[in-house]
Amino acid sequence: MKKQTLYIVCAAALAAALVAGCSSMPDSAELDQLTTRIAQSSFRDQGQAKVDRLVQDEANSACSAADVAGKPLDEKVAKSIEAANFASIQWPAGGQYIGDWKEGEKIAQSGRGKTWSDPAGSENGGNCYNCHQISKTEISYGTLGPSLYNYGKMRGVSNLYAPESAAIIQYTWGKIWNAKAYSACSQMPRAGHAGVLNEQQVKHIMALLLDPKSPVNQ
Numbered sequence: 001m002k003k004q005t006l007y008i009v010c011a012a013a014l015a016a017a018l019v020a021g022c023s024s025m026p027d028s029a030e031l032d033q034l035t036t037r038i039a040q041s042s043f044r045d046q047g048q049a050k051v052d053r054l055v056q057d058e059a060n061s062a063c064s065a066a067d068v069a070g071k072p073l074d075e076k077v078a079k080s081i082e083a084a085n086f087a088s089i090q091w092p093a094g095g096q097y098i099g100d101w102k103e104g105e106k107i108a109q110s111g112r113g114k115t116w117s118d119p120a121g122s123e124n125g126g127n128c129y130n131c132h133q134i135s136k137t138e139i140s141y142g143t144l145g146p147s148l149y150n151y152g153k154m155r156g157v158s159n160l161y162a163p164e165s166a167a168i169i170q171y172t173w174g175k176i177w178n179a180k181a182y183s184a185c186s187q188m189p190r191a192g193h194a195g196v197l198n199e200q201q202v203k204h205i206m207a208l209l210l211d212p213k214s215p216v217n218q
């Protein structure tokens, strides 16, 4: 076949494929399935980073769908997602919520962990500065989340053991453990729920935010 004829044949085939394609446009569920298949075949398990990280839970998929639709999440669905996430919060044993703010600062600073080259079971960072201002001495921080500078002070925590401090202490623990318990489509990672931080690490971060001695509250 001459070169020119070949071009014409190819162009005709392409046009036919396009027309066929357009007449059977996949619907949104089919597109979701296709996207999942492409994502799954583009990644593979390596070390502790497994392909199952792509599996969305109810909150992930409902919030993504609302985002695509450009609409807020249905209020009933939002409430049920928040209730389910709240029920999954692990509260600290013996009501001991507060650790050491110096350790908390290190954890808040660190964005390390969970990659294929990190040994399974090694401790991860909290990555909090990626989205929040926290201590005044750290001048490099993200602004997706609100500033947490003076977090405890602004909420009236002058004594960690005073009964009036209990509610804000509990809320802060719950928020760090599972942010979606309070806001279904929160963009904040679910540090405790997702197994990024353990109970002791969350206690240290709690101290960073709430201890009157922490530089956050000076």
Ligand code: HEC
Residues within 6 Å of the ligand: 108, 126, 127, 128, 129, 130, 131, 132, 144, 145, 146, 148, 172, 175, 176, 179, 183, 186, 187, 188, 189, 191, 205
């Ligand atoms: C990917 C960005 C992101 C990261 C990382 C992140 N947060 Fe957040 N955080 C947010 C956003 C956005 C909000 C506000 C919306 C909401 O309440 O969910 C928020 C809200 C909060 C609140 C509630 C503030 C209030 O006044 O009620 C606390 C407390 C908090 N974050 C602490 C932390 C801590 C501690 C870490 C690290 C373990 C952290 N965040 C990591 C994005 C993030």
